[in-house]
Amino acid sequence: MIDAPPPGPGMHDYWLRGDSETAVMAAMAEAGIPTLPSTESSFDAIGTIYDADGNPIPGWHANLRLRHELTFDQEAALAPVLIDAPANPVRIWG
Numbered sequence: 001m002i003d004a005p006p007p008g009p010g011m012h013d014y015w016l017r018g019d020s021e022t023a024v025m026a027a028m029a030e031a032g033i034p035t036l037p038s039t040e041s042s043f044d045a046i047g048t049i050y051d052a053d054g055n056p057i058p059g060w061h062a063n064l065r066l067r068h069e070l071t072f073d074q075e076a077a078l079a080p081v082l083i084d085a086p087a088n089p090v091r092i093w094g
Contacts, residue, residue: 012066013093017059018081021047024062031077033064040067042093049090065093 018024028035028043035043044063048056070078 031074
């Protein structure tokens with residue numbers, strides 16, 4: 001198990017999973033959150049994740065780190081792809 005470090009002061013982490021990259025990117029665009037790094041956000045496109053046996057885990061995955069909590073409208077736009085923090089993250093913020 002990988003212990004993910006807590007986000008730094010004032011940072012908020014979110015985990016995304018959609019049916020496809022297109023679904024995740026569309027939700028990000030609707031939320032108005034850039035996928036390019038900025039002083040306000042970082043987006044980590046992970047893509048397909050595989051289990052220990054090499055089988056793909058359903059969905060297209062990404063991590064999002066923001067300097068602010070999601071607004072109501074952003075949360076609504078991301079709702080179709082926003083998931084709870086994984087118990088065993090494949091990739092964490094360093």
